[in-house]
Amino acid sequence: MPLLKLKKLVSDDPWVLQEVFSGKTDLSVVVPLAQLLEQELVAQPKERLGVRLSSDESLDDLKPLLKQVSLVEIYFEALRDGRGFSFARVLRREGFEGEIRASGEVSRDRLDYLYRCGFDSVLLQAPINEEQITTAYQEISVHYQADARNEQPIYRQAI
Amino acid sequence: MYIYNDVDQKIVDERVEQYRDQTKRYLNGHLSDDEFLALRLMNGLYIQRQAPMLRVAIPYGTMTSTQLRALSTISRKYDKGYGHFTTRTNIQFNWPKLEEVPDILADLAKVQLHAIQTSGNCIRNTTTDHLAGVSATEVSDPRPWCELIRQWSTLHPEFAYLPRKFKIAIASGPEDRAATQVHDVGLHLIQSAEGELGFEVLVGGGLGRTPKIGKVIREFLPANEVISYLEAILRVYNLNGRRDNKYKARIKILVDALGADAFRDLVEEEWQHLKGSELQITQEEIERVSDFFLSHDYNVYAAADTTLDLFLESNAEFKHWYLRNTHAHKVPGYRAVTVSLKPQLGAPGDITALQMDLVAELADRFSFGQIRSTHHQNLLLSDVEQSDLYSVWLALADANLARANIGTLTDMIVCPGFDFCSLANAKTLNIAQKINDAFDDVDYLHDLGDIRLNMSGCINACAHHHVGHIGILGVDKKGEDWYQITLGGSSEADASLGKVLGRAVAADEVADTLKRLLETYVELRKGDELFIDCVRRLGVEPFKERVYAVA
Numbered sequence A: 001m002p003l004l005k006l007k008k009l010v011s012d013d014p015w016v017l018q019e020v021f022s023g024k025t026d027l028s029v030v031v032p033l034a035q036l037l038e039q040e041l042v043a044q045p046k047e048r049l050g051v052r053l054s055s056d057e058s059l060d061d062l063k064p065l066l067k068q069v070s071l072v073e074i075y076f077e078a079l080r081d082g083r084g085f086s087f088a089r090v091l092r093r094e095g096f097e098g099e100i101r102a103s104g105e106v107s108r109d110r111l112d113y114l115y116r117c118g119f120d121s122v123l124l125q126a127p128i129n130e131e132q133i134t135t136a137y138q139e140i141s142v143h144y145q146a147d148a149r150n151e152q153p154i155y156r157q158a159i
Numbered sequence B: 001m002y003i004y005n006d007v008d009q010k011i012v013d014e015r016v017e018q019y020r021d022q023t024k025r026y027l028n029g030h031l032s033d034d035e036f037l038a039l040r041l042m043n044g045l046y047i048q049r050q051a052p053m054l055r056v057a058i059p060y061g062t063m064t065s066t067q068l069r070a071l072s073t074i075s076r077k078y079d080k081g082y083g084h085f086t087t088r089t090n091i092q093f094n095w096p097k098l099e100e101v102p103d104i105l106a107d108l109a110k111v112q113l114h115a116i117q118t119s120g121n122c123i124r125n126t127t128t129d130h131l132a133g134v135s136a137t138e139v140s141d142p143r144p145w146c147e148l149i150r151q152w153s154t155l156h157p158e159f160a161y162l163p164r165k166f167k168i169a170i171a172s173g174p175e176d177r178a179a180t181q182v183h184d185v186g187l188h189l190i191q192s193a194e195g196e197l198g199f200e201v202l203v204g205g206g207l208g209r210t211p212k213i214g215k216v217i218r219e220f221l222p223a224n225e226v227i228s229y230l231e232a233i234l235r236v237y238n239l240n241g242r243r244d245n246k247y248k249a250r251i252k253i254l255v256d257a258l259g260a261d262a263f264r265d266l267v268e269e270e271w272q273h274l275k276g277s278e279l280q281i282t283q284e285e286i287e288r289v290s291d292f293f294l295s296h297d298y299n300v301y302a303a304a305d306t307t308l309d310l311f312l313e314s315n316a317e318f319k320h321w322y323l324r325n326t327h328a329h330k331v332p333g334y335r336a337v338t339v340s341l342k343p344q345l346g347a348p349g350d351i352t353a354l355q356m357d358l359v360a361e362l363a364d365r366f367s368f369g370q371i372r373s374t375h376h377q378n379l380l381l382s383d384v385e386q387s388d389l390y391s392v393w394l395a396l397a398d399a400n401l402a403r404a405n406i407g408t409l410t411d412m413i414v415c416p417g418f419d420f421c422s423l424a425n426a427k428t429l430n431i432a433q434k435i436n437d438a439f440d441d442v443d444y445l446h447d448l449g450d451i452r453l454n455m456s457g458c459i460n461a462c463a464h465h466h467v468g469h470i471g472i473l474g475v476d477k478k479g480e481d482w483y484q485i486t487l488g489g490s491s492e493a494d495a496s497l498g499k500v501l502g503r504a505v506a507a508d509e510v511a512d513t514l515k516r517l518l519e520t521y522v523e524l525r526k527g528d529e530l531f532i533d534c535v536r537r538l539g540v541e542p543f544k545e546r547v548y549a550v551a
Ligand code: HEM
Pocket: B046, B048, B053, B085, B086, B087, B088, B092, B164, B165, B182, B183, B205, B206, B207, B208, B209, B246, B250, B414, B415, B416, B420, B421, B422, B423, B460, B461, B462, B463, B464
């Protein structure tokens, strides 16, 4: 699965998904939210702990744990399920400064929206080449709305 | 009329190329059916019974003559020489080819038109009062606010994959001509006691399977916070709306499930983060956009004309038309003229390329080059001098656009039904024709007065049948078309949902049933009591008794 980070293909990603959290490890692990909620005391250092939130789950459940993780992976359950876009915006507003990653039903035609909502990285299901990446991020070059990358809506942008 | 600046133009131009690329990838197999479906819907392209259907946005129902001519050209070049105006003031083409849609969009972009977000689960075209700017009772012109909302909602990165479609309508004052109470969000322009301009905000209206009247969640929202407040509403909806069942996914279901108060609390809580932020619209921007909608250069001597009275006295047909199809204007000596797209023969809302050209020409000659589409599926020339009315009437009559039926029974709102729509349960256009045949006596129609008839071919309620004074809903009974009739609905300031009259009737009984229904009204009305008032006073029962007694 290709991984895009800040609009670039990367191959040296440290994060591994651990469906069942097996306690402190030297790996950088991403753990499902439900697993993390079960742990009384998370011994894993923040730099190496990520959490995976499915678009079906509640963002409110995650909020108290935000200080303990440095990556939030938002898993899009379905192509038409757009909750993840709002999750990312709320996370940024809550002051979360770690990495926000999109996975699941995400693809090339939503890359720019993901970026604008505050996602740093995207785990794609289909291959993608450099040219396609450039187009995906540049095909619409001006934006009316304020977003997670630019607080200024069109009427406050200096153009 | 808003004119695009470089940014506006760039966005639609780039959108065309983006869509061209998406279509190309789909056609050469690089984009799955499912993925392309979501993308093409966000560009107004449905695949229907006959062919694809392309819905083009007419933002808040305003067009220039140049734009209308372009629509006419498109209908000739890519379609069968006609188009269909919808209840949300957009125009649909029923026969475009999938491969040609990018070219159509490119032609549209040249005249500052697009099909962005005319379908799909995103924020749709914002609609408003068709008498905006010319009504004497409006609090303020709603069009600048519609344009600001258009820009904010266009390609919004967060709200492109909502649980379901999202429709916003703005009323300009106490009279609601935009059916705002049956929209996901209804905004009513009001003035506070201190004279500040703002909106009363309603949410959760909508029709379809579960018809609901919207509920007020904020009595006064300062106008410059409308974007921040909408952003809060949409975020709450995007996060909490149901996604497990598409029939329960509209915001009205969420508002109902939580209760309006709890819903309001969520919105207000979210809004605390947004109000007073960068989202607040700058005074400069409000002025920039408002300047596009300043009053026209009206002729100050317009009311001095004496010819209108002469024509009214000497020509009864013209007088009928004048009384039904023209409307009061804030400037003395001017009228707003409805171009009736409800002819004796033909589908309600349909318009041919030739007719589009003619209306464009009339707009140039007599109405500052502008045309509006109304949510009743007609067109409007909003600023015609009274001395020109006779010429306008002659030209419209010649093109079969002057049927004097606006606001009467035959000014029906009708969806395309089974002939064009793959979701339909029943045909609608044939029934509309039968009604037209049964009620072709002008004097009788005028005597019946204001009656709103709305007919949908299935429960999706594209023609808003629940809020018709008379609503007709096509249902499928063992493979046959039947029609359920409701009475007493309204989409105006006194919005209400119609009540079922009784058992459904067969296709060939609809017109006769309406006849008996209206005979009953004529018998029971007090003086010049309107149909809707009579139904409200008496309830459905007396109508039910008479209508079914004979059958
Ligand atoms: C022929 C193709 C069409 C299709 C497939 C279609 C499909 C639908 C569907 C599925 C809904 C229900 C959505 C929901 O409630 O969640 C709907 C609603 C609606 N449609 Fe259409 N439609 C079509 C044509 C039209 C036309 C021609 C008009 C205008 C005359 C129209 C106006 C509307 C309106 C106003 C609603 C909202 C009703 C409400 O308030 O719930 N549609 N449409």
